[in-house]
Amino acid sequence: MDFSRAHFMTSAADMHRMPADGGREAAFIGRSNAGKSSALNRLANQRNLARTSATPGRTQLINFFALDDEANLRLVDLPGYGFARAPRAVQAKWAELVERYLGERASLRGVVLLADSRHDLKPGDRTLIGWAEASRLPLLILLTKADKLKRGPQNLALAAAQKNLPDNAEAMIFSARSGLGLDAARSWIATRLAK
Numbered sequence: 001m002d003f004s005r006a007h008f009m010t011s012a013a014d015m016h017r018m019p020a021d022g023g024r025e026a027a028f029i030g031r032s033n034a035g036k037s038s039a040l041n042r043l044a045n046q047r048n049l050a051r052t053s054a055t056p057g058r059t060q061l062i063n064f065f066a067l068d069d070e071a072n073l074r075l076v077d078l079p080g081y082g083f084a085r086a087p088r089a090v091q092a093k094w095a096e097l098v099e100r101y102l103g104e105r106a107s108l109r110g111v112v113l114l115a116d117s118r119h120d121l122k123p124g125d126r127t128l129i130g131w132a133e134a135s136r137l138p139l140l141i142l143l144t145k146a147d148k149l150k151r152g153p154q155n156l157a158l159a160a161a162q163k164n165l166p167d168n169a170e171a172m173i174f175s176a177r178s179g180l181g182l183d184a185a186r187s188w189i190a191t192r193l194a195k
Contacts, residue, residue, distance in 0.1 A: 001067065001190040006044035009071055011061040015100055019064055023072035024193045025107045029098065030114030031122060032080035035144035038176035039114055040065070040077055043186060050077050062101060073193050074107075081124050102131065110138040110192030112185075117143035117157040117173060133166035140188050141171035147178040 012018040028036045037050035049065060060079055067073040078098050102108065111132055115125050125141075132139035141161055146154050154173050161171040170188075174181035 001073070001186070001193065003043050003067065003186055003189075004045045006040075006046065006049055006065045006067050006075060008049065009064040009066045009074065011063050013061050014097065015104065018062065018101075018105075019071060019074070021106050023070075023074060023107050024109045024195070025064075025074045025076050025105065026110045026112060026189045026192055027076040027078055027102070027105075027108060028112045028114060029078040029128065030080060030144075031116070031124060034080065034114040034116050035176055036077060036080065036114050039112075039142060039144060039174065039185075040075060042176040042179065042182060043075075043189070062097065067193070075189075076101075076108075102135075108137065109195060110140065110189065112189065113139060113141045114144050114174075115141060115161070117146045117149055117154065121161060129165065129169060132169060136168055138192055139166075139169040140185065141165075141169065142174040142181065142185060143171060144174050144176065146173040146180050147175040 009019060010017070028040060030036050040050040041047060050063065062079070063077040065075040065077070067075065078101065081095065102111070111128070113125060113128055115121055129139065143157050143161055149157065158171060158173055165171065172181050172184055174185060
């Protein structure tokens with residue numbers, strides 16, 4: 001699968017504005033500033049596919065990126081959760097939209113949860129892991145920003161994330177900056193989109 005072919009399709013503020021619910025999608029989700037946009041850009045080998053920002057909460061819509069000319073294979077960037085600098089009412093609207101997308105989207109084949117490798121998984125991350133287990137949807141946890149850790153702390157972070165994971169989930173160390181874990185992440189996503 002050629003991730004470098006990824007291109008922006010559309011942004012959606014509600015379910016009715018999303019592309020037709022056919023084909024196959026892999027969705028990216030995580031706390032604000034966990035590195036979702038950086039990971040998407042690195043996976044696609046593009047600098048500006050997804051907007052990056054030091055300001056938490058930059059992604060406020062669901063963004064769809066096509067991997068093929070027919071737009072049957074898509075990467076989906078979901079709004080971050082956690083400490084986004086937005087009014088509570090806006091954050092509640094994002095949460096409802098993401099919940100509906102995850103629960104209702106028939107084309108969803110897998111979810112990539114991004115979490116900063118320097119910190120333990122947060123309650124929101126655990127909630128998403130529980131949802132994935134209940135829905136039996138494949139889940140990949142990418143432990144981002146791993147280039148900021150030495151090998152020992154990377155291994156400890158991975159072991160902590162793998163503890164008590166359901167059998168439909170796996171975790172791996174990842175760095176958008178260095179490319180650590182890039183091939184394995186691409187392989188996992190390509191496998192999900194092939195089914």
